Amino acid sequence: MSDMSFVRTEMLPEKEPPANSVGVIGWARANLFDGVVNSALTLLSLAFIYYVLSGLLPWVFQSVWNASSLTECREIMEATWASTHGHACWAVINDRWLQLLYGFYPPYPATPDVVFGATEGALPAYFRPNLAFVLLLLAIAPVLFTKVPRQLLIVTAAYPFLMPWLMWGGSIWGPLMAAAGFGIGYLAYRILAPIAGELVAIIAAIAVPVIWWLFLAGSVAAGLESVISISIPEVESRKFGGFMLSILIGVVAIGASLPIGIFLALGRQSDLMILKALCVGFIEFIRGVPLITLLFVASVLLNIFLPPGTEFDIILRVLIMVTLFAAAYMAEVIRGGLAALPKGQYEGADSLGLNYWQAQRLIIMPQALKISIPGIVSTFIGIFKDTTLVSIIGLLDPLGLSNAIRADSAWNGIYWELFAFIAFLFFIFCFGMSRYSMYLERKLHTGHK
């Protein structure tokens, strides 16, 4: 045979794909100009975006930052751009941003009568709330990210006692003695467990700290304070405000509602009829009424429900009601997670011989919580947004302050700038939370797709 071959022995070189199906053009053809209707929609959208941005960008960036009143702002605008329209007056934020962030919290609580910046302290202004915020970040970092050193969990454990002390001030012994209650409970359990049996030890571990907190902690703290006085100036609750207040209420309600919600959800799913009825009643009642009515309860009724003479701090009352509110919603979210688990998981736990709490801790809860992460985080976001409702009962959260600022004669008539600033800060927090939940979902997605 001849060695002539009609079969190509080497591959042809790859050709470039047609220019209009790759790159920017290809993408635009596929996603923007795919047919007449789509092209029309794209052009319409582009026109809309141009319209919005052409109004928004000059408004945001060609703006007045230094003025002491809206009138002055308008004069500057008139002088600079010959028009008062289409230019923002950020001077209001410049003028009041400390108030929007901290309310009337004194920058140097050592001299409580001085409200704004009259004296220089040894420490930077707003040292205490800022430190509390930094510690908050340190405390939640190990909870949120596994790569953070585990030692930081100590900060997490100390935070619930450290934060109130930093914010409200007073003697360090109060929070320390409150923390000591947990240590005492643990000690009681360790001592009694070998002697009197598991059950007695558990009961003692609950009862002894309660007795300690109710009857002993206060006097011991007072005694210690008189011996070794470590205290910082106190700040009254009515001085709290701004985003500090929103974050305070949000963090406490979020932190406390998750454990309460888990127990409520377990109660609702349990076979114990009375327990279940109590949990269902509580959850449905709280979910059936708006938060504002619960805040009315906090502001006018809670003192009626408590023993005569009990004087309760308004922020503490609000914290209690918001936490209960959040817990009911959390319970429903977690119940959804529990109900979504296949029955085999419960049966598997039973067949391993685990008791109820072991099964919950090792098998059920990790999976149920994982399923309910999106719901839990959107409940968190909802709670954080709902903290603005406290402005209705007269607390000075950012919205309450915005009303006060708009009522001020200097800034009467301003609204876009103020609300844009507040909305922007809320957006950052809430959007951050929702992105974190997506990250967590991806990270925990260990099952099959």
Added chain:
Amino acid sequence: MTTLTDPPKESFRLSMLIYDTRYRSLTIQAVAMIGFMLLAAWLINNTMVNLNTLGKQPEFGFLMEPASYDINQRLLEYSSRDTHLRASFLGLLNTLLVALLGCITATIIGVFVGVLRLSKNWIVAKIMTVYVEMFRNVPVLLWIVLAMAILIESLPAPRAFRGETPSATMNLFDTVAVTNRGVYVPEPLFSNSLGNIHLFGTSSMRFDISLDLMLILAVVVASIFGIRAVNAQAKRIQESTGDRPNTLWKNLAIFFVPLIVVLYALGFHLGYPALKGFNFQGGTHLRNSLIALWLALSLYTAAFIAEIVRGGIMAISHGQTEAANALGLRPGKTMRLVILPQALRVIIPPMISNYLNLTKNSSLAIAVGYMDITGTLGGITMNQTGRELECVLMLMACYLIISLSISAVMNWYNNRVKLVER
């Protein structure tokens, strides 16, 4: 005769209450019950003692006292000489009004945005994403207060409509006036009115039902039944002969001819708002507070509904569409007969819970001064009479009744559409 396999005779010991799982649950429940009763007793006792000290025994007589405050946006007639009960009743109607309006607009906007978020057009999908994230991540109270501020500060005052060269003009062929005191829209009037039925005499719950509206409603309902009969007949013909007669014109005639006849007989005409003196007269006046609340609640809830709609449509697997195509269904019919019925099962329960949220969020009306039940019963009435306990309890009861009835509807629907497997 006893054998070794017989179980030992049961004897009840006290420790079994704790260690025996059969009795432990009883023990736990008894302890929980006692704890709950003690807590409740403690709270009630405290309340009694405190109220005694304050000299305010719980009683509801204050509801019959004159309210002596005004409700500017109202559905029924009311004067400040009416009782607190009447004011609360009007507040409740206002709550239901804004909730209903809000649910309708939120659904329309939400479905629109949700579908467009799934659009193949990248830029449209992104715009809708921005809308959803913007509204979901900012508190609703801020949107309400902002909407109110915009309406008050940026709209023209009624006097801007006056003069030879007014700086503001009415919209929609001079029928709608948008001012900073609210929006004036045309109102329906009947020159040969049949009058009203007065229910409940002169009590606080008195209620006027317009016979004109009742008649129109009756005609519309009858027309709908007529249309259904026509359609049923068309279906019978289609099933027996294979040809479906065209029913469009017949249906349109059945719907519109009686309606127009009745409207003509009643002397239906629109009353337009007109500038008289310092303000607009005539027409229906929608106050800023209602519009701000309605707008903000609709836009806010629409963002959530959009996500639900998107999720519901995405939850239907692509195989369903392909199977429908394989059967030869057109895209429109695929959507109507295959996708939507399945998507609705996923969409409706969370949608209803969002309606519930909207209703509860409408209590924020108090921030803009819209007189809903929170503004009347939980606001001015509570502050005037000092009856905090009674007012807050009644307020909660109202919202609970609304919530529980909506939940009941939801459960009924869920049970109806539940997939029955195995």
